[in-house]
Amino acid sequence: MNYALTDEQAMIQKMMKEFADEEVAPGAEQRDKDKAFPLEIFKKLGKLGIMGLPFPEQYGGGGADTISFAIAVEELSRACGSTGITYSAHVSLGGAPLYLFGTEEQKEKYLVPICTGESFGAFGLTEPNAGSDAGGTQTTAKLEGDQWVINGSKCYITNASYAKHLALTAITGNEHGKKEISAIIVPTDAKGFTVIDNYEKLGLHSSNTTELVIDGVTVPKENLLGKQGEGFKQFLITLDGGRIGIGAMAVGIAQAAYDRALAYANERKQFGSTLSKFQAIQFKLADMAMKIELARNMVYKAAWLKDQGKKFSKEAAMAKLYASESCMQICSEAVQIHGGYGYMRDYQVERFFRDAKLTEIGEGTSEVQRMVIAREIGC
Amino acid sequence: MNLFVILKRTFDTEEKISIANGAIAHDSAEYIINPYDEYAIEEAITLRDTHGGEVTVVTVGTEESEKELRTALAMGADKAVLIDAEELDHSDQFTTAAILATYFKEQEFDLILGGNVAIDNGTGQVGPRLAELLDIPQVTTITKLEINGTDVKIERDVEGDVEKIETSLPLLVTAQQGLNEPRYPSLPGIMKAKKKPLETLELDDLDIDEDDVEAKTKTIEVYLPAKKEAGKILSGELNDQVKELVSLLRSEAKVI
Numbered sequence: 001m002n003y004a005l006t007d008e009q010a011m012i013q014k015m016m017k018e019f020a021d022e023e024v025a026p027g028a029e030q031r032d033k034d035k036a037f038p039l040e041i042f043k044k045l046g047k048l049g050i051m052g053l054p055f056p057e058q059y060g061g062g063g064a065d066t067i068s069f070a071i072a073v074e075e076l077s078r079a080c081g082s083t084g085i086t087y088s089a090h091v092s093l094g095g096a097p098l099y100l101f102g103t104e105e106q107k108e109k110y111l112v113p114i115c116t117g118e119s120f121g122a123f124g125l126t127e128p129n130a131g132s133d134a135g136g137t138q139t140t141a142k143l144e145g146d147q148w149v150i151n152g153s154k155c156y157i158t159n160a161s162y163a164k165h166l167a168l169t170a171i172t173g174n175e176h177g178k179k180e181i182s183a184i185i186v187p188t189d190a191k192g193f194t195v196i197d198n199y200e201k202l203g204l205h206s207s208n209t210t211e212l213v214i215d216g217v218t219v220p221k222e223n224l225l226g227k228q229g230e231g232f233k234q235f236l237i238t239l240d241g242g243r244i245g246i247g248a249m250a251v252g253i254a255q256a257a258y259d260r261a262l263a264y265a266n267e268r269k270q271f272g273s274t275l276s277k278f279q280a281i282q283f284k285l286a287d288m289a290m291k292i293e294l295a296r297n298m299v300y301k302a303a304w305l306k307d308q309g310k311k312f313s314k315e316a317a318m319a320k321l322y323a324s325e326s327c328m329q330i331c332s333e334a335v336q337i338h339g340g341y342g343y344m345r346d347y348q349v350e351r352f353f354r355d356a357k358l359t360e361i362g363e364g365t366s367e368v369q370r371m372v373i374a375r376e377i378g379c
Numbered sequence: 380m381n382l383f384v385i386l387k388r389t390f391d392t393e394e395k396i397s398i399a400n401g402a403i404a405h406d407s408a409e410y411i412i413n414p415y416d417e418y419a420i421e422e423a424i425t426l427r428d429t430h431g432g433e434v435t436v437v438t439v440g441t442e443e444s445e446k447e448l449r450t451a452l453a454m455g456a457d458k459a460v461l462i463d464a465e466e467l468d469h470s471d472q473f474t475t476a477a478i479l480a481t482y483f484k485e486q487e488f489d490l491i492l493g494g495n496v497a498i499d500n501g502t503g504q505v506g507p508r509l510a511e512l513l514d515i516p517q518v519t520t521i522t523k524l525e526i527n528g529t530d531v532k533i534e535r536d537v538e539g540d541v542e543k544i545e546t547s548l549p550l551l552v553t554a555q556q557g558l559n560e561p562r563y564p565s566l567p568g569i570m571k572a573k574k575k576p577l578e579t580l581e582l583d584d585l586d587i588d589e590d591d592v593e594a595k596t597k598t599i600e601v602y603l604p605a606k607k608e609a610g611k612i613l614s615g616e617l618n619d620q621v622k623e624l625v626s627l628l629r630s631e632a633k634v635i
């Protein structure tokens with residue numbers, strides 16, 4: 001047992017903390033108001049070699065581990081949830097499937113620009129009629145000669161406006177009445193491919209969430225990602241890793257809300273003493289501190305298991321579930337501790353509260369996490 | 380060009396600091412590279428990138444200081460030297476400068492860069508003392524540095540004014556805020572830092588006798604500044620406010 005970060009992890013944490021405080025936090029509130037995508041921040045992260053953090057150096061990546069990835073997501077999310085989800089999706093939904101299932105040529109062509117920051121990474125799974133039940137995909141891809149002809153639509157796809165290409169899932173066959181789902185890499189500038197960016201969201205306003213319309217898009221046969229018919233299996237594996245990212249994002253937002261709440265409680269006076277002298281408030285803060293500690297430990301554990309090459313599906317689901325539900329509770333209490341001020345934008349906990357909710361929905365809802373855990377424990 | 384940076388591991392004054400047994404409690408403090416030394420590191424790396432050569436970062440500290448040296452290597456320095464002075468019970472600016480001088484007398488250097496002050500003790504003495512011991516020119520609190528062959532043009536901050544100085548290598552300078560914007564260590568830099576050479580020297584390796592570097596000063600007491608009480612805002616008629624202020628200065632603040 002060893003709870004210490006390695007030298008590299010500690011240095012990455014320190015660097016990301018400074019970067020988040022100095023470069024990400026200052027404009028976060030304004031970007032949220034303006035719905036402005038944090039492009040400049042990502043250019044800087046690209047120069048620092050962070051965009052391809054967990055991928056091998058031969059593809060332009062940083063060669064760091066999953067724990068370092070979780071650290072980076074947490075620190076960015078602490079400053080700005082939108083920046084956090086953008087980065088998490090870029091790496092774990094955009095980059096990871098290419099790295100895990102791509103051929104050497106596909107990695108050269110599609111993973112390298114993601115690692116260098118030339119393109120954002122994205123992944124198109126969810127459809128209007130296929131959310132938690134992602135197997136309910138209706139998008140189809142038919143092989144005509146040596147081309148896939150793709151028709152359908154996707155919804156709530158993160159980063160697609162800024163991605164040069166993305167992998168999406170589609171039905172590629174129907175064997176014995178069973179849908180065969182595969183993943184196919186599609187350039188976003190392909191004819192018939194439209195990215196629509198006009199959702200009105202609850203939070204994460206400076207992240208990019210899009211609808212994809214795929215109307216007779218043709219791509220070469222070799223754009224198939226991984227094996228034909230294994231699309232379902234592949235995205236389950238992809239989401240396992242992604243859950244570590246969303247868990248880390250939840251820890252970051254929770255930490256930000258807690259930091260504000262503690263500072264405010266130590267400052268605000270009512271009935272002649274600071275709020276932090278009231279036991280009712282102390283207990284809230286104690287619970288917040290405890291939950292953050294536990295959530296972070298679970299995120300690290302899931303990441304560690306992944307780095308060790310061990311099974312981590314159950315732990316990733318637990319980490320994501322616990323971290324996201326804790327994050328929501330913590331943000332709610334942070335607003336509560338701020339009273340009326342917390343309901344106003346100026347005190348920032350209002351933004352954390354809005355951003356937090358996504359962590360209970362994206363990459364599998366809390367209910368889906370419980371289904372995964374239940375399956376893993378033998379129900 | 381042979382560039383050296385002298386750097387110090389200090390506690391982060393922006394984080395919580397507590398005192399136990401008459402000293403800063405080490406386990407509760409956060410440690411960083413002294414911020415002024417970061418300007419020195421940045422300047423050295425930039426100079427190396429334009430003029431060629433090598434950047435060596437040197438610290439007098441303990442094993443713990445390896446972290447800060449590695450960070451400097453991650454930023455882009457080429458080599459690091461840790462002079463381990465753990466065995467010394469007491470040390471001060473004289474001690475550090477004397478140890479560094481012994482080390483530097485065996486080195487070939489063109490430029491030594493340091494921070495203007497360390498934010499812990501804030502004496503700003505080590506740089507100037509070292510230059511004196513090495514018998515080389517020194518310019519403190521610099522905000523601009525230009526090197527042409529061995530000619531050096533410098534701008535330094537003198538209480539808000541700018542002083543322009545011309546001098547020559549070999550030279551020691553100390554960095555003031557404004558000299559540059561220190562870079563973040565990049566991820567490749569961090570991943571490579573472990574593979575870069577970090578040499579540890581004991582005082583014995585430098586033939587230093589503890590007595591010869593014995594501290595010239597003694598710390599009597601360490602305490603935190605008194606907690607600032609909330610201020611008072613007076614209200615009412617101006618004349619009454621003045622009266623109240625005078626009486627408060629007399630009776631409460633006891634300054635008149």
Ligand SMILES: Cc1cc2nc3c(=O)[nH]c(=O)nc-3n(C[C@H](O)[C@H](O)[C@H](O)COP(=O)(O)OP(=O)(O)OC[C@H]3O[C@@H](n4cnc5c(N)ncnc54)[C@H](O)[C@@H]3O)c2cc1C
Nearest residue numbers: 123124125126131132156157158209361362363364365367
């Ligand atoms: C900001 C944002 C970004 C996103 N980014 C991406 C992306 O990049 N790529 C992508 O593919 N998708 C993305 N999504 C989609 C996201 O993954 C889905 O919204 C999520 O999986 C839930 O699917 P759904 O919205 O269709 O809800 P539904 O599946 O319709 O669920 C509705 C409710 O029913 C519950 N429920 C469903 N089935 C069961 C069951 N069997 N038992 C109990 N309860 C159940 C759910 O838990 C939920 O509470 C994003 C979503 C958002 C909001």
